[in-house]
Amino acid sequence: MSILLLDVDGTLIDSLPGIQGGFRHTLDQLGWPHPDQQFVDHIAGPPMEVTLRSLGMSPELAQEGLQIYLDYTRRGGWANATSFPGMLELVRSWKAAGLTLATATSKGEEFARLILEREGFLAHIDFLGAAQEDGPRRGKSAVIDHVLATNGWDVDTSDILMIGDRTHDIEGAAEHGINTVAVAWGYGTPAEWANAARTAHTPTDLEGIVHDWLAARG
Structure with a gap:
């Protein structure tokens, strides 16, 4: 998995x-x-x-x-949001290849569902992991904990890869022993990306990094 x-x-x-x-x-x-x-x-x-x-x-x-x-x-x-060019196609290809896809966002669940559905991502997502608009699940680490606990995946952390753009993604995943690939088209800075396992500068870069990660795991 x-x-x-x-x-x-x-x-x-x-x-x-x-x-x-x-x-x-x-x-x-x-x-x-x-x-x-x-x-x-x-x-x-x-x-x-x-x-x-x-x-x-x-x-x-x-x-x-x-x-x-x-x-x-x-x-x-x-x-007032749009999808980044190339990302829907990449998500669609990952799903078709048999990967399990879950969001882990500090965005409120209601709003995440609305925009992901409108932009066509939701149909390819196995689990919508998001923050609560009015509740204790707010930060990235808490959202990741919710995703893992709810699904009960019996996997090693090496079987999971976080993809995000900010230090909150990297630090939240690290609390669970999960590596992060930082994406440079988001809102982070080079200083933030330096703490990630890899940095992707384009969706094509990201596609290659995920391919290498899968190959390295055999």
Whole structure:
């Protein structure tokens, strides 16, 4: 059994426009000053309340901000996203080759399902692993734990490969002894990718890396 854990935002889906729109709306509703553009360009990845707390908000205010953000997303912000070129075809080919595919995203489950279905990915995903919009399963490690525990796969960690774009993907997978391939078309930085087992700069690169991983396992 060969399992690929797939991040969504920044890996399969370019959701940054919608996330940025919701983030700015949240700050405006809270009367909080906007950070510089460099900060805003890298907000995709961690749970929104983590991002808000990094601005200096109290836990209580960050939770209030999260609810504002979720309401914005629910009212249509989720739809301001598109799939990265080549990724649907790659996911489709992995599924046809017999790999087991699961998402492991910090995106809320409702919103992940909506965008993955609209963009055609959901039909090729064996398990939708995502965060809870209103619950304790928020960070990447908790989502991966949910995916593994729910499916009960009797495999070694060498049979699983995480694919993502941010340090949260790499660190969350590492907590479970799982290696990550970082994708350079997402929202991470070279410093983040340096902690991954490999870095793919194009979907063709990623296809080759996964092929090599499968071949090395025999």
